[in-house]
Amino acid sequence: MKKKALYLLFSVALVFSAGCGKNKQSITLAGSTAFQPFAEKLAEQYMTSNPGATITVQGGGSAVGIQSALSGAAQIGMADLVNLPPEAKDLSATVVARDGIAVVINPANKVNNLTTGQIRDIFNGKIKNWKEAGGADKTITVVSREAGSGTRTSFEEIITGIELVGEALIQESNGTIRETVANDAGAIGYLSHGLLNEKIKAVQIDGQDCTTECIMTQKYLLVRPIFLLTKAQPGAEVQRMIDYILSPEGQQTIQQNGLITAK
Amino acid sequence: MSLQKKRFRYLGESLIEGNIKITAILAIIAVFLIFLFIMRESLPIFFSQEVMQEITFGKLFHGIEWQPVSDNPRFSMWPIILGSLKVTMIALVFAVPAAIGAALYSSEFAGPRLKEFIKPVVELLAGIPSVVLGFFALIIMASFLKSIFGWTYRLNAVNAGIALGFAVIPAIYSLAEDAINAVPRSFREAALGLGATPWQTATKVVLPAALPGVSAAVLFGMGRAVGETMVVLMAAGNAPLFSFNPLESTRTMTATIAAELGEVVFGGGHYHALFFIGLALFLVTFVINTVSWVLFDGLMNRLYGAKK
Numbered sequence: 001m002k003k004k005a006l007y008l009l010f011s012v013a014l015v016f017s018a019g020c021g022k023n024k025q026s027i028t029l030a031g032s033t034a035f036q037p038f039a040e041k042l043a044e045q046y047m048t049s050n051p052g053a054t055i056t057v058q059g060g061g062s063a064v065g066i067q068s069a070l071s072g073a074a075q076i077g078m079a080d081l082v083n084l085p086p087e088a089k090d091l092s093a094t095v096v097a098r099d100g101i102a103v104v105i106n107p108a109n110k111v112n113n114l115t116t117g118q119i120r121d122i123f124n125g126k127i128k129n130w131k132e133a134g135g136a137d138k139t140i141t142v143v144s145r146e147a148g149s150g151t152r153t154s155f156e157e158i159i160t161g162i163e164l165v166g167e168a169l170i171q172e173s174n175g176t177i178r179e180t181v182a183n184d185a186g187a188i189g190y191l192s193h194g195l196l197n198e199k200i201k202a203v204q205i206d207g208q209d210c211t212t213e214c215i216m217t218q219k220y221l222l223v224r225p226i227f228l229l230t231k232a233q234p235g236a237e238v239q240r241m242i243d244y245i246l247s248p249e250g251q252q253t254i255q256q257n258g259l260i261t262a263k
Numbered sequence: 264m265s266l267q268k269k270r271f272r273y274l275g276e277s278l279i280e281g282n283i284k285i286t287a288i289l290a291i292i293a294v295f296l297i298f299l300f301i302m303r304e305s306l307p308i309f310f311s312q313e314v315m316q317e318i319t320f321g322k323l324f325h326g327i328e329w330q331p332v333s334d335n336p337r338f339s340m341w342p343i344i345l346g347s348l349k350v351t352m353i354a355l356v357f358a359v360p361a362a363i364g365a366a367l368y369s370s371e372f373a374g375p376r377l378k379e380f381i382k383p384v385v386e387l388l389a390g391i392p393s394v395v396l397g398f399f400a401l402i403i404m405a406s407f408l409k410s411i412f413g414w415t416y417r418l419n420a421v422n423a424g425i426a427l428g429f430a431v432i433p434a435i436y437s438l439a440e441d442a443i444n445a446v447p448r449s450f451r452e453a454a455l456g457l458g459a460t461p462w463q464t465a466t467k468v469v470l471p472a473a474l475p476g477v478s479a480a481v482l483f484g485m486g487r488a489v490g491e492t493m494v495v496l497m498a499a500g501n502a503p504l505f506s507f508n509p510l511e512s513t514r515t516m517t518a519t520i521a522a523e524l525g526e527v528v529f530g531g532g533h534y535h536a537l538f539f540i541g542l543a544l545f546l547v548t549f550v551i552n553t554v555s556w557v558l559f560d561g562l563m564n565r566l567y568g569a570k571k
Contacts, residue, residue, distance in 0.1 A: 061526040085528070139415060146501075147332035148526030148533075163333060169418055169512050170501035172522040176401065183406050184417045 027241055030058040031065015031078035032150055034099060034174070034192050035226050038257055039078060045253060046244050055241065062150035066091070069229040075238045077229035080150040082157045084227065091229040096245045098260040100193035101155050101222040102202040102210040104178070108185045111135040113204040116159060116221065122188060125165025130186065142168040143180050143189035154224035155190050190222075194258025215260050223260070301545060304538035317532025323539060327505035329514070331523065331533045338536050340543075342505040346420070346513040350495055351488040353424025353509060354431055358488075359481055361428070362435035366480075370443045371465040382440070389433035397497030400426035405498065418500030420513040426498045427488050435484035442476025442559070443469060445566055475562040482555035486548045492517040516540050 029039050036059045043055035060068070062079040066088045069077030077091070084093060103119060105111060111134055114122075121127040123142055131137045144164055145152035151174070156162045171177045174191040181187040182199035193210050196202055202210040205221055214220040228245070230238055244250050251261045307314040308323070318338050328337040362385075369381040400422055408425075409417045446469050454464040470477070492515075500512030501522065520537050527534045 063526050063528055067529050087528075141416070146522035146526060147330075148523055148528075150526070153332075164330070166328070166504055167502050167512065170503075170514070170522060172496060172501075176497060179402055180418065183402065 026054040026056065027076065027238055028056045028058065028068075028074040029076045029078055029228075030060055030068045030074035031229075032062050032080040032226065033059045034080045034151060035078045035097070035259075038097070038254055038259055041257060042245055042250055042253055045249070046241060050240075053237070053241075061148070062153075063148060066229060069231070072231070075230065075234070076241070079227045079229060080154065080224055081227070082154045082224050084229075088229060090232065092232050092234070093227045093229050094242055094246070095225045095262050096228050096242070097226045097251075097254045097262055098215065098223050099226055100210055100212075100215040100220060100260065101151060101158075101190050101224065102193040102196055103188065103190050103205060103222070104181050104196070104200040104202050105188050106181055106185045107199070107201045109135055109138075109201065111203060113207060115206055119205070120159050120161050123159070123162045123164055123168070125167065138186045141184050141187040143177055143184075143187050144168045144170055145177070145190075146170050146172045150224075151190065151192065155222065158222055158224075192258075212255075212260060225262075226259070298545065301538055301542050305535055305542045307535045308539055311535075314532050314535055318536050323536065329503040329519070331536065336533070338532075339505075340516075340540065342503040343514050343516045343519050343540070345505060345507070346499070346503070347489055347515040347517070349420045349507070349509060349513055350424050350427060350499060350515055351485060353421055354427035354488045355481065355485060357425050357428035358432045358435060358484060362432045362480070362484070363439050363477060365432075366436050366439035366443055366477075367465055367470065370440055371469060372461065385436045386433050388429060389437075391429075393430055393491060393493040394497070396426050396430055397494040400494065400498035414510050416500065416510060416512050418498060418512055420499060420509045420511065423495045423499035423513070424509070426494045427491055430491055430494055431484040431487045434487050435480045438480035438483050438559070439473075439477050442473040442480060442562060445476065445563065446472045447566060472566070473562065475558045475565070479555040479558035479562070482551050482558065486551040486555065489551065490517060490544065490548050492521050496521050516544050520544075 029043070036057060039057045043057050047053055047055055058068075058074065062081055065074070065077035065079045066085065067077075068074040069091050070087065079088070079093075080099060103114065109130065111130060114133060118127065118133050122133065122140055123144065125142070127133055128140055129137060130140055133140075142165055145155075149172075156164075169180060169187075171180055171189075174195050177189045177191045178195060178197070178200055181189045193202070193215070196210075204210070208214050208220045210220055210222070215223050228242055230242070234242070245254075246262065255261050308318055308320055309315075317336070322338050323340045326337055326339040327341050328339050329342050330337045365381065365385055369378050369385075373381060401418070404426060405417045405422045408414065408422055450468055450472055451464055454468040455461070459467070495515045496518040499514065499518065501514045501518055502512035503514040503519070504511055506513070520540055523533070524537050527537060
């Protein structure tokens with residue numbers, strides 16, 4: 001009985017160690033939660049066409065992406081910032097996609113267009129009622145992301161001059177931002193444009209719609225690049241993965257799922 | 264059984280016993296190491312010159328604003344301490360009467376069959392993942408409460424407090440029920456024999472006798488409420504306001520760590536500040552839980568004598 005158990009344990013250990021030995025082709029991507037679902041889809045496709053390759057995708061946020069690329073915890077870091085922070089200067093950065101940030105309001109709200117200045121004033125707390133921004137007499141509920149979020153950093157860097165109003169609600173993901181705005185008639189928030197749906201309404205910014213066309217033609221203001229970060233000399237496997245994402249096939253996947261292609 | 268077999272069996276048992284002992288010690292070591300790690304990551308606030316340019320112990324208690332990522336970062340812990348207190352108090356106001364009422368009912372008044380039904384159902388509440396409770400509060404309860412009371416802010420401390428109440432009811436109920444059940448039968452028999460009604464027996468004899476244990480249950484629930492993260496992160500709106508108004512959005516210490524730690528610059532002032540919040544939370548819940556267990560032990564000693 002005991003011998004049997006020992007034998008079983010031994011063989012399980014053997015199987016696991018065999019699994020570990022084969023990780024020559026294993027690549028880990030970590031970072032931006034905005035790009036995570038796309039990376040997962042791309043990894044799946046890559047693994048189908050390259051059997052034997054193992055790609056693991058982890059989230060954690062842009063800061064985690066930079067950190068794990070630096071430390072080597074991940075071969076590829078993902079970051080969705082307008083400007084990469086100074087600690088990322090030793091990494092090689094490739095733009096693989098771009099993402100529009102949509103400013104969203106409740107569908108019950110009659111406002112259709114906001115200027116950059118109005119958005120700044122709303123998030124600064126200078127405009128507190130929708131009637132000052134061309135809407136009904138209703139208190140504005142500002143909804144923002146947590147400090148350090150890639151989406152928030154990009155949003156604030158592009159709009160400039162935002163010192164977020166203290167009353168602003170903070171939600172820690174695109175999904176909860178969407179739910180909060182969908183359930184509050186006076187709410188305004190911002191999220192990745194690939195996640196727009198009929199429960200919320202994207203406003204025009206300075207007269208430009210938040211659509212793929214306007215982002216491609218660079219008419220729409222709120223766009224951030226998505227970087228893949230690697231050590232200065234990435235290995236052949238890592239380079240092949242990045243090349244795949246930049247290939248027409250990879251870029252098509254990115255576009256079909258709501259992001260904008262790199263070029 | 265042959266002598267050899269017996270010896271073999273003895274060896275087996277001592278092996279298992281040793282294993283269990285090692286597991287128990289490992290668990291204690293793990294807690295201790297976690298504490299050391301949190302200490303290590305929060306201490307640079309006091310000693311590292313580099314970190315102290317960004318943040319010092321004094322800054323954590325200076326002013327009333329928590330805006331860690333800004334051109335002029337402010338790290339005051341007051342709004343989030345107040346937020347934690349506010350939400351915890353609301354949760355307890357909501358959960359304590361419900362949980363203790365349920366405990367008293369199921370141990371004193373309910374028939375055996377009903378009792379068999381109430382206990383597992385209340386304890387089932389503990390099995391609801393807190394993210395589910397939080398999501399329910401974020402989507403459904405917040406809209407429902409707003410439509411009834413016409414609150415200005417949909418996500419506020421009361422909304423989060425009630426959701427948090429649901430999360431701590433099972434903890435309070437379980438411990439309070441144990442305390443009430445521990446009151447010896449003779450107390451009840453004496454009270455009933457003297458002509459007290461069941462209600463008088465329950466409220467004037469059993470509950471006072473179990474009071475230290477019931478207080479322990481409340482404190483235990485409080486420890487849970489202070490440390491609960493996901494419910495408040497989703498349901499409270501997370502605006503770090505220094506405000507005593509329960510109908511405004513609020514941010515707790517746990518929610519601050521959960522929301523910001525994933526995106527923080529590793530090793531920066533903000534990072535160490537978040538670990539300091541963690542250390543403070545650890546100490547607060549440690550003290551609350553310790554007091555709670557001391558009270559509970561005291562009750563058991565009083566009812567059954569000092570020997571265990």
